[in-house]
């Protein structure tokens with residue numbers, strides 16, 4: 308029986324799976340059970356930043372595996388501390404809390420915002436149309452997409468959705484009661500849409516005027532994905548009050564975190580927040596090996612260059628197929644190709660997979676490219692050639 312058929316029998320039907328049955332991964336390729344190689348521009352949904360089977364990550368995992376797998380946060384853990392110090396050294400934040408996932412990082416921040424706001428009479432949270440912050444009930448409350456929220460109301464109260472990049476709607480929505488604004492610098496699931504410079508300026512202004520918190524969800528855009536360690540670094544004069552991180556930070560193992568600025572480090576009292584697995588040493592070892600590599604300036608510079616190379620070729624495809632492709636968006640190695648309609652997007656994906664190229668669709672019609680950050684220009688050319696032949700077939 309095929310693996311997909313077995314999965315249909317025992318696993319809840321909530322994932323639309325590819326038909327590919329993967330045997331193993333190597334570098335930027337996945338190899339199926341028949342030996343066919345696929346160039347992987349999905350990378351485990353922006354997780355496998357160093358690709359598959361990276362020696363530094365594998366060695367770090369094996370070293371930790373032979374020491375201990377799990378201790379719990381009742382113990383101080385050297386590898387967890389090494390990672391915490393590394394992340395704090397790379398950012399303006401002063402304290403970190405480790406989680407198992409991105410969603411849990413958002414949950415922790417929602418609790419922090421609630422408590423921080425309570426003592427200041429602020430209880431409203433703003434998030435943006437098309438956002439994606441996770442699927443637990445708290446994170447879902449600020450995932451402003453009807454398709455995810457509609458059957459789960461009531462969600463947590465006092466959240467408000469503001470249209471994306473609409474500065475005047477945003478400034479009208481913020482007031483003295485606003486506790487926090489959650490934003491993705493570039494939306495991931497929502498379709499690779501960068502927040503505009505005008506909007507970033509508005510974040511700064513409302514924070515100054517009303518004293519609210521601005522919280523960056525860098526779960527997808529962070530850890531080098533766009534060519535900066537965190538995407539907010541592209542905006543010189545803006546630092547969020549806290550950041551949520553996950554995906555690539557665990558090097559393929561489940562790990563997330565939220566980092567807070569000095570003003571927020573004492574919001575929680577002892578015992579008010581916690582986790583059993585968060586900051587698990589095996590995940591931290593993999594994360595540290597990954598981040599040691601990604602945070603090197605030459606590595607980040609390579610992402611900038613390869614991202615620009617990839618984007619310029621996608622723009623050429625847009626010019627070549629104006630009846631199919633409407634827009635190219637994103638930065639670094641977080642890029643999107645918006646198709647004229649969802650059918651074109653789905654057909655492009657199906658044909659690409661047949662030709663050995665993997666990616667997925669974000670929003671309803673945007674081809675999302677979040678490859679391993681180690682991808683090189685000849686592999687990017689290979690992807691472009693496949694996309695070119697796919698688009699010419701649809702045209």
Ligand SMILES: Cc1ncc(COP(=O)(O)O)c(C=O)c1O
Nearest residue numbers: 408409410439440441495526527
């Ligand atoms: C921007 C963003 N926030 C939050 C999440 C949720 O993270 P996780 O799936 O690790 O819980 C995701 C996952 O896709 C994401 O892209």
